[in-house]
Amino acid sequence: MKILNRSQIYKADAQTLTAQKISSTDLMERAATKAFDWLHQRLQGNPVKIHVFCGTGNNGGDGLVLARHLVEHGYHVVVYVVKYSERRSADFLTNLKRLKARKVWPEYLDEGSPLPEIHPDALIVDSVFGIGLNRPPQPWVGALFEHLNASKAFILSIDMPSGMYLDRLPEDLGKVVHASHILTFQVPKLVFFLPQTGAVIRQWEALDIGLDAAYMDSITSRYELIDPALLRSWYRPRSKFDHKGTFGHALILGGSHGKIGAVALASRAALLCGSGLVTACVPGCGYIPLQTGLPEIMVRTTEDMEEHLELPEVLEGQTAGIGMGLGTGAGVQKAFLAWLKIQKQPVLLDADALNILSLNPKALKHIPEESILTPHPGELKRLIGAWKDDFDKLRIARAFAKKWNCILLIKGAHTIVLGKDRGYINLTGNPGMATGGSGDVLSGMITGLRATGYPPLQAALLGVYLHGRAGDLRVAETGVEALTASDILSGIGMAFRELSGQIPPQPSQNGSKPPQENGSKEPRENGGHQSAENGSQDPAESL
Structure with missing residues (x-):
């Protein structure tokens, strides 16, 4: 719409x-x-x-x-x-x-x-x-x-x-x-x-x-709502003779002492979004936690000390997501900037990868076209500069996405995905998703979707929508206060089943309802159900 x-x-x-x-x-x-x-x-x-x-x-x-x-x-x-x-x-x-x-x-x-x-x-x-x-x-x-x-x-x-x-x-x-x-x-x-x-x-x-x-x-229009019907038309069901090589290889690069969990969440999310193979590249301190906690993935290690960090080359057939829990020490910055300079294919840049770019703005020119940037609000401000209000933020962010030909996410209650020419507003998600690790799950999901073959913008829109739906489907059981990033992971499968039509759509948490039929090709399928979190009521219930 x-x-x-x-x-x-x-x-x-x-x-x-x-x-x-x-x-x-x-x-x-x-x-x-x-x-x-x-x-x-x-x-x-x-x-x-x-x-x-x-x-x-x-x-x-x-x-x-x-x-x-x-x-x-x-x-x-x-x-x-x-x-x-x-x-x-x-x-x-x-x-x-x-x-x-x-x-x-x-x-x-x-x-x-x-x-x-x-x-x-x-x-x-x-x-x-x-x-x-x-x-x-x-x-x-x-x-x-x-x-x-x-x-x-x-x-x-x-x-x-x-x-x-x-x-x-x-x-x-x-x-x-x-x-x-x-x-x-x-x-x-x-x-x-x-x-x-x-x-x-x-x-x-x-x-x-x-x-x-x-x-x-x-x-x-400059903005439109993310359309579930359009996403459904992009959905790629698996066929009988597909194999793991059919669905790509996600490479998750990040982690540091005390922040290996970010890579674990992202790697798990990439698997749950269909990536045939997932390799996590982490410092040595992350080897045992990842190999024991996620036996489905492969693990590569670098030196523990930041000054000795080495980032592996992204090989043909691999899709990289980098930055979660990475750190911003001098050695990390040097390794990341050298790694970025040789990338030819779109990559996902999150967290400390973005913070390093904020510290080294001349390196923005090395971001491959159509790369996906997933900052939280603080990282966004460091990356694009301060703004006076939300409208000014959109203006600056649009100019940034256009200048560097990237896909920029403005995370929030209604995450906005900015492409080169248009912004897409998401209606899924709920306040319970404001929790540590939620962003790592999103970055892993988008990286996994990219690995399976979705183009960058499609992967970003699918990832944002499914991430919110996974949270909505789980919050009905956990409540907003108890929802965790791991709960969001456990809702991804059901979100996919809903999108693909295997199960009926479940109630939404966003308090909105587009029209069901207006004669145009705009989105219709968004739950307009009451949200217990926002305190609003249907008139028939309040009167």
């Missing part, structure tokens, strides 16, 4: 009006009716009091349509018009007239109005600002949003949480509506997935409002 910018969204609306020969009022009616259907299906006539807050633009018009349908179905509705401007959109005025025709008279709120009393058991519909917001709300409007947040009522935002910009960080997140659930139209928004803005967003769901499919397919 593509993530569109403001201009693309407006063009998609305009193209839909032309192609389908409908008016903008018709499209607004369609979109808001979808939101009503969603809410009505969950409330089933529940007598809860519903407070609908509408702005005076098109997002407010959506709210008026929703309120009209709620009234027509017997719900207890109070409608407020937030008069932040004297300007009214034409579609807002049309739907205000239609609402009044049902004998519903909105309350008008301006700077001098008292804040409405809202019981915690009520439901708030937030339809004040949409994607067009480009400046901070007036102080009194910000105070209204703080009041809504403090009410503890369930808040349903229409398309966007009011006060949130589409493309930059708000000046004060406290003056943004903290939505319990967002019903966004057709496609999600980038702000849903970034740590700073996503922190006030619990769950979202994209409603198919029938935007022109041909136009949606034709758009080139």
